[in-house]
Amino acid sequence: xxxxxxxxxxxxxxxxxxxxxxxxxxxxxxxxxxxxxxxxxxxxxxxxxxxxxxxxxxxxxxxxxxxxxxxxxxxxxxxxxxxxxxxxxxxxxxxxxxxxxxxxxxxxxxxxxxxxxxxxxxxxxxxxxxxxxxxxxxxxxxxxxxxxxxxxxxxxxxxxxxxxxxxxxxxxx
Amino acid sequence: xxxxxxxxxxxxxxxxxxxxxxxxxxxxxxxxxxxxxxxxxxxxxxxxxxxxxxxxxxxxxxxxxxxxxxxxxxxxxxxxxxxxxxxxxxxxxxxxxxxxxxxx
Numbered sequence: 001x002x003x004x005x006x007x008x009x010x011x012x013x014x015x016x017x018x019x020x021x022x023x024x025x026x027x028x029x030x031x032x033x034x035x036x037x038x039x040x041x042x043x044x045x046x047x048x049x050x051x052x053x054x055x056x057x058x059x060x061x062x063x064x065x066x067x068x069x070x071x072x073x074x075x076x077x078x079x080x081x082x083x084x085x086x087x088x089x090x091x092x093x094x095x096x097x098x099x100x101x102x103x104x105x106x107x108x109x110x111x112x113x114x115x116x117x118x119x120x121x122x123x124x125x126x127x128x129x130x131x132x133x134x135x136x137x138x139x140x141x142x143x144x145x146x147x148x149x150x151x152x153x154x155x156x157x158x159x160x161x162x163x164x165x166x167x168x169x170x171x172x173x
Numbered sequence: 174x175x176x177x178x179x180x181x182x183x184x185x186x187x188x189x190x191x192x193x194x195x196x197x198x199x200x201x202x203x204x205x206x207x208x209x210x211x212x213x214x215x216x217x218x219x220x221x222x223x224x225x226x227x228x229x230x231x232x233x234x235x236x237x238x239x240x241x242x243x244x245x246x247x248x249x250x251x252x253x254x255x256x257x258x259x260x261x262x263x264x265x266x267x268x269x270x271x272x273x274x275x276x277x
Contacts (some may be wrong), residue, residue: 071196120236129205129207129216130209145211150219159219160204160216160217160219161217161218161220163214163215164212164215165185165212166212167182167212167213168211171182
């Protein structure tokens, strides 16, 4: 069992384990490397354990399976950035400031590498665009003021999200 | 009515100018803004990963901590950048946090 919580307070508030452990002798079994030396559920007898380990309904199980598959896809995508990923693996208690520094570094690198890619559209800003230059592929969301659609630019076949704001629906406070 | 439309246009125009000034990877880029009689159109970068609200609904209590940390760090960076430009979002909510294809 692994915990990525930095201190006891966080561990107690963790969603994964019941709060009944707070006043328990097992409270001190949390080792510095973030793992339990004993299974915290060992302290209960069979009946209590059954009550504590919530039996999921088929619907919840399906939901959990979906969530796990989403997480798996996340993790596979996530591994593309080895520097950041390795950092998380080796230093799961990393300070938020360290993390911000890492992300900042990555953002700068990404920005430098993307600079050339963004040029293509920026060069076209002198051209007057019309909504007819885009083909709507799918509606992403709708809100009070208008909608956001995924559109393909007919000329270049690149995808953009176009936010449409209906002037008549807008209210200025 | 004419005055109202004029006000709205100036507000939207100002928003377009602000969006055009922003150049930061943690923020969605706005490439171009144009309008017709009824609508204003903002041509923006397509994230591809959906919004954070949808993700939260799908992964209740199961989002891995490193990913949560990454999202938080990027949100803080984005907000820090906006605040450095004296821009205040005023509508931060999961629906307005978009995720890109490569989980950023």
